[in-house]
Amino acid sequence: MPVTIDKFEYATNSAAQAAWAEEAISSFSQAYTGGGNLDQTYNIRMVLPASAISVSGHSIRLFLASYTNPGVVSGCSIGERSGSSEDFASAPTRVTFDGGANGCTIPNSGGKYSDWINFAIDETKDYLVHLYYTGSTGNRGVAQVTLSGTRRYYKVGSAPGDETMTQDVSSYTGDSNFNSVGAVQIKTGAAKSYSESSIKQEGDYSLKIIALQTTSLNKTVTRSVSPTINLTDQDEIKIRVRASRTGTNFKMGLHDSGGTTTESNIAISSADTWEQKTIDISAVSNANKDAIDLITITITNADAENTIYLDELMAYVTGEGTGTGGGLPILGGSIVR
Amino acid sequence: MAEVNAIVEKKINSIILKTETVIRWLNPDGSEASSTTAIDVEITESDVTPEVFLELESKI
Numbered sequence: 001m002p003v004t005i006d007k008f009e010y011a012t013n014s015a016a017q018a019a020w021a022e023e024a025i026s027s028f029s030q031a032y033t034g035g036g037n038l039d040q041t042y043n044i045r046m047v048l049p050a051s052a053i054s055v056s057g058h059s060i061r062l063f064l065a066s067y068t069n070p071g072v073v074s075g076c077s078i079g080e081r082s083g084s085s086e087d088f089a090s091a092p093t094r095v096t097f098d099g100g101a102n103g104c105t106i107p108n109s110g111g112k113y114s115d116w117i118n119f120a121i122d123e124t125k126d127y128l129v130h131l132y133y134t135g136s137t138g139n140r141g142v143a144q145v146t147l148s149g150t151r152r153y154y155k156v157g158s159a160p161g162d163e164t165m166t167q168d169v170s171s172y173t174g175d176s177n178f179n180s181v182g183a184v185q186i187k188t189g190a191a192k193s194y195s196e197s198s199i200k201q202e203g204d205y206s207l208k209i210i211a212l213q214t215t216s217l218n219k220t221v222t223r224s225v226s227p228t229i230n231l232t233d234q235d236e237i238k239i240r241v242r243a244s245r246t247g248t249n250f251k252m253g254l255h256d257s258g259g260t261t262t263e264s265n266i267a268i269s270s271a272d273t274w275e276q277k278t279i280d281i282s283a284v285s286n287a288n289k290d291a292i293d294l295i296t297i298t299i300t301n302a303d304a305e306n307t308i309y310l311d312e313l314m315a316y317v318t319g320e321g322t323g324t325g326g327g328l329p330i331l332g333g334s335i336v337r
Numbered sequence: 338m339a340e341v342n343a344i345v346e347k348k349i350n351s352i353i354l355k356t357e358t359v360i361r362w363l364n365p366d367g368s369e370a371s372s373t374t375a376i377d378v379e380i381t382e383s384d385v386t387p388e389v390f391l392e393l394e395s396k397i
Contacts (some may be wrong), residue, residue: 264370284372
């Protein structure tokens with residue numbers, strides 16, 4: 001029986017991008033070796049200098065590290081720094097957690113990722129991250145390090161209230177310590193998926209991937225598959241593809257939860273024309289394809305921008321499938337090397 | 338035919354054997370495909386006799 005892997009029926013761009021996620025680039029990372037417990041409520045602003053931001057992008061998420069106690073954060077924001085001050089250059093953008101909450105509790109081990117936030121970040125500019133630490137005694141754990149090249153500003157006590165979204169602040173103390181922000185991940189848009197309702201082969205939609213010139217090289221668009229897909233006894237995978245560039249410019253990978261990755265180049269014969277490609281997986285043992293948990297499209301050539309469409313990704317036993325028939329056996333001229 | 342790449346790493350009190358088996362083939366349209374399986378095996382003194390562990394360690 002054919003196995004449906006993905007028919008790419010994503011009705012909106014957000015649905016397509018949630019399923020087929022573009023690669024997140026780690027732009028800033030800080031390992032904490034110290035910290036403590038804040039004695040009371042704090043508004044804290046950390047400087048993320050341009051020198052610590054390696055790439056520009058359209059979306060970000062923060063990883064908040066903690067120390068020996070949980071840390072209760074009631075507000076978080078990010079914005080461009082105004083000059084060399086503790087003020088935002090314009091109204092900051094709120095950073096949310098757990099699907100839209102203004103605050104979170106950073107666990108005392110493992111840290112906490114924020115939601116992905118639409119925020120245009122420019123690697124040539126300095127930014128501020130504001131954290132409003134509240135919580136009771138024993139719940140104000142904060143990771144801290146003295147970090148060269150950056151700076152924090154803070155205001156002690158609950159009197160000013162939550163200044164997360166306050167552009168210009170006053171009476172903040174500055175020093176060279178740095179708190180809590182353990183990583184900044186950025187989505188660059190170099191290779192990004194979209195829902196496509198016009199150019200399609202089957203059903204109502206296909207998946208469109210736009211891979212930008214140069215910056216998309218080696219970037220991925222990945223679908224995490226849950227529950228996993230079992231391709232036991234399937235011999236070949238067929239996918240309908242169309243691309244604006246001819247040649248071998250991207251590949252598809254299937255990762256089995258046991259650790260095996262099966263990859264295949266996708267060679268486009270004619271530009272802007274639908275083709276059905278067959279990937280022979282008969283050489284892959286059942287144990288290495290019985291729990292597919294990740295499917296990845298990787299851009300392998302970015303000499304020019306490429307617009308790629310994918311539709312009807314299915315697995316078949318040899319001889320099943322549509323028209324073009326089964327794959328060739330891996331014998332003789334069919335090359336195993 | 339598979340190619341096997343192996344790396345040996347020495348850690349404190351253990352040795353890690355990293356192997357990567359790669360099978361390559363061509364699809365019906367001539368495009369290249371491969372399947373890569375990585376397996377790491379960690380050997381400690383408790384897995385072998387101390388003498389064998391020392392001998393392994395000395396060869397790294």
